[in-house]
Amino acid sequence: MHSLLLGNGINRVALQRGWYEILRELATTFGGIDLVPHIESKPLSVFIEELCARSTMPFQKAEHKVKVEFARLLKQIDSVEAHTRVCGQFNVIMTTNYDFTVEEAFAGPLHSPAFLAPESRYSLFRRHTAGKKEIWHVHGDVARPGSMVLGFDHYAGYLQKIRNYVTDSVEVKGHPHGRVGSPVKSGNLEFTDNRSVYSWVDYFLRDHIHIVGLGLDFTEIDLWWLLLHKRRRKHQTGQVFYYHVSLDKEPDETPITSLLRSLNVTVVPVVAGSYNDCYLKAADLIETKIASLPELYPTPLRLDENQHSESQIHRSSVKQKAFKFPRL
Incomplete structure (x- = not known):
């Protein structure tokens, strides 16, 4: 995935x-x-x-x-070939962009909001659909300016909500249980089949992630925290690829790429004569990466499952012999 x-x-x-x-x-x-x-x-x-x-x-x-x-x-941003070449390879697209250029590239004016829970200021559940594609505006969208993450206060509050969702739970209005936490936290990787409310955060923690066209400034503390949390997870099911574009020459190492490598992110250099050509080349590299990793990395059985399995084997293979006390 x-x-x-x-x-x-x-x-x-x-x-x-x-x-x-x-x-x-x-x-x-x-x-x-x-x-x-x-x-x-x-x-x-x-x-x-x-x-x-x-x-x-x-x-x-x-x-x-x-x-x-x-x-x-x-x-007013019209899509270009690079939008369709890069985004066309994915059914799940998370974007820090506020506009609907991606949706319009694949569905014209027929894209629509399909939020999994009501939100006004934050965007854990801010999903749109364009045909079969899910587009998650992780920093809000232009249709709801109040949702657009732009300042420090908004970033700080958003990170707090993301952290609560991943480590505990957040309040969701109208949900039967009142609160919802990340299914990935408990090892539920099939959340789209068995959960009515989930988040782009769950895709981020579960999947192979390809990062394109994102500078990842250090003020984007929500994304850096998630990269760190994904790295710290005991069993990582997905790799992260960062496509580092550069004009005409190999890109230099930067504080950002240095930190990414420390977080087990694969930095993929993309060199071309123009930024447009860089993104078209990135699309080709993405296609190769996807073909080489058709599945998520497997996760071992949880400890309780292993113990249960071992005890079952032990009970089925070892039988206690009858024991009689000698007569006096």
Whole structure:
């Protein structure tokens, strides 16, 4: 089972307007024109925090207005070949993108939300469907600007919810039991068949994961925590592949790729003359990886199952002989 974690790399190739232009317009709208020279060198979350902090409005109101405007600027992205070549190989696509470009590439306007539980601010269960594909907007979507994870406060709250879901449980309105925890935690890998509520987090922990077009800035603490948790799991059922794109020459090692290797992530260099060609080449490499790993890594029987099996064998193969006390 293979799943995709997609960042905005392909979107930046597809943008009719440059990423810099979009952020510049956002900065101008909210009186942050002096922030423009440093836009490209700052994480997006830091830039958003600066815009909100400078506002004279209450923080929550400022944050909402920034998110609404950012959502408006992101709505017009047309898909390119790299979208279909990369995403077409997966039935489960997790994306940090807020727009619906992937859905529209495969289903046009016929894609639809298919949330597994009601959410407003966070996105554990924020699933959309496009034909047979599941697209999970792990950082929210433009249709609900309040769900878009952009600032530190939102990241911190989201990580807390993810951690609770993985290690314990979270409240789910309308669920018969009131609370739901990750099925993978207890070894249930067939959760799509036997659970009505599950999350993209479960796919992430279970599957072979291919990461494409994602810079993985260290502010994305939710994803880094999940990578660490996946690495720490006693029995890993899936490998992680990170496709590191570079123009014309082999990519240099970075603090991010160094940490990824430490977390047992396979860093796959992708070199081409343009970013568009890099992602098309990544699609070919993904196809090869999927063919070489058709199944999840097997997990051993749990201890209680082993003990039960051994005791059954012992009882069936060893019989106690009759014993009689001698007569006195």
